Amino acid sequence: MAQKPIPVNTPLLDGNELKYVTECIETGWISSEGPFISKFEEKFSTYIGSKYGIAVSNGSAALDIAIKALRIGPGDEVIMPAFTIISPAQAVVTAGATPVLIESDPITWNMNVAEIEAKITPRTKAILVVHIYGLPVDMDPVLDLAKQYGLKVIEDAAEMHGQTYKGKMVGSLGDISIFSFYPNKHITTGEGGMVLTNDLELAERCKKLRNLCFEPNGPRFIHYEIGWNYRMTNLQAALGLAQLERIEQFIEKKRAMGKRYQKELAFIADQDFQLPLAETSYAENIYWVFGLVGPSEEAKNKMVAHLTKNQIGTRPFFWCIHEQPVFQQMGLFKDEHYPVAEKLARNGFYVPSGLGLDETDLTIVSQTMREYGG
Numbered sequence: 081m082a083q084k085p086i087p088v089n090t091p092l093l094d095g096n097e098l099k100y101v102t103e104c105i106e107t108g109w110i111s112s113e114g115p116f117i118s119k120f121e122e123k124f125s126t127y128i129g130s131k132y133g134i135a136v137s138n139g140s141a142a143l144d145i146a147i148k149a150l151r152i153g154p155g156d157e158v159i160m161p162a163f164t165i166i167s168p169a170q171a172v173v174t175a176g177a178t179p180v181l182i183e184s185d186p187i188t189w190n191m192n193v194a195e196i197e198a199k200i201t202p203r204t205k206a207i208l209v210v211h212i213y214g215l216p217v218d219m220d221p222v223l224d225l226a227k228q229y230g231l232k233v234i235e236d237a238a239e240m241h242g243q244t245y246k247g248k249m250v251g252s253l254g255d256i257s258i259f260s261f262y263p264n265k266h267i268t269t270g271e272g273g274m275v276l277t278n279d280l281e282l283a284e285r286c287k288k289l290r291n292l293c294f295e296p297n298g299p300r301f302i303h304y305e306i307g308w309n310y311r312m313t314n315l316q317a318a319l320g321l322a323q324l325e326r327i328e329q330f331i332e333k334k335r336a337m338g339k340r341y342q343k344e345l346a347f348i349a350d351q352d353f354q355l356p357l358a359e360t361s362y363a364e365n366i367y368w369v370f371g372l373v374g375p376s377e378e379a380k381n382k383m384v385a386h387l388t389k390n391q392i393g394t395r396p397f398f399w400c401i402h403e404q405p406v407f408q409q410m411g412l413f414k415d416e417h418y419p420v421a422e423k424l425a426r427n428g429f430y431v432p433s434g435l436g437l438d439e440t441d442l443t444i445v446s447q448t449m450r451e452y453g454g
Contacts, residue, residue: 086444088393089264090436093319095326100318114314120321121274124259127242127324129252130276132283135317136290139238139260141310142273143171146256149275149285150232152177156205158234161191162400163421164210168236169401173410177205181402181413184421187357189213189371189428192420193221200225206232209254211240213430214338214356214365216250223253232256238273239368241266242331246362251276256286261316264434266330266368267323269316330435331366337433337442338367344446348372353379369430371397377426383452384429390448397428 104110117135125133136142152158154176160168162181172179180199182191190212207226209217226233233254237243241259243250251257256279259265261272275286288294293307323330342358349355352375358365374380384394400421402413431445 083444085391086393086432086437086441087434088395088430088432089434091263091268092326092330092435093323096322097319100322101315104315104318109314112311112313114317116314116317116321117312120312120317120324123321123324124274125276127249127327128257128259128276129249130257131278132276132280134275134283134286134290135312135320136273136275136310137312138271138310139236139258139262139273140167140171141290141308142258142260142275143167143236144174144308145275145286145289145310146234146258147171147175147177148289149282150206150234150256152205155203157201157203158206158208159196159199159204160208160401161210161212161421162402162416162418163189163191163398163424164212164236164401165398166401166404166406167238168208168210169404169407172208173407173412178203179401179412180204181416181418183418184424186420186423188215188218188360189356189424190215190217193218196222197225200229200231204229204231206234208234208236210236210238211243211250213239213369213371214243214367215360216240216243216245216363218360218362219245219253220362234258238262239265240366242327243366244363255279256282261320261323264369266334266366266435267320267327269312269320269323272312272316272320333435334367334433335364337437338365338370340442341367341370341431341433341446344442345372345449348449351375351379353383367433369395370433371428371430373397373424374427374429380427380429383449386452387431387445387448392445392448393432394429397424397430400425 121133156177163184235254235257237251238260240250256277259274261269289307290310293305354373
């Protein structure tokens, strides 16, 4: 039984975070201008392997900007997974375009790339891949289809800082990519995000869109297009720069945590719970979170209740896009069903796996799960 509450995520902030944030305060550079922003953009984009980085206020903002930067709008279709957080679909819908959904792979939990080509129409403008829960989408077939049909590829790599696909950094493979720096990510800025691209024209357009579409060389307060105030602050960037200095250490810790859970929770497979796939032919799991899928919604709920009773935090998996009430009210996805995605959404949850957890916490989680009687 847990002796103290164990949250589902605790960030690790014991590097240069305080030093850099203090510098912001002492110099007065606390808003969306200041030296840490460009430093963070440069170092993060270099780390991922992209030419240009545009820091923004959060990952959802990055998606809004990416969609609009590609001039996706009314009449366009964007192919994307049925199983993901609402943000990618929201960005597509608010741009006036239509999300076209793809079923999940039952083993990797990512979109089933074998089903993409059948969904391509003359209205398809882009394929938006979302790398889910630690393993990347199989990108080669996606990139081949994009080339064949003249489509853009958007990578939602919000959960994938430092993950690779066949040795190449995830987030460097598409035409444009986005990252999130929410506190449960491998590195955090509290809130925050980044758009990455190798296309200079796209990068300049993203910079305008994050800053109310001010003209860089035009008269102040004259606007020719609608944008957003999606800027990142110098304080956030300072935090991110300190976190980025230790990203390889964080990745190593996450993978060690995942491997330990794989070993200590192997018994739960006998109760028909599915553990995350440790690796594929193209990637090793980076364990953004350690997810489990129960044999039924009832079994999942019983396990979650057992952990909650013992003060151990959990989170449910994302809810399917086609089952979101807000989209159903818009008349989207009528009579669409994706059984694999629906099973993941109903039966999936994840256990504490934040960077701030210690060995004792992991032991308590594993032991508590062993006490589960079903």
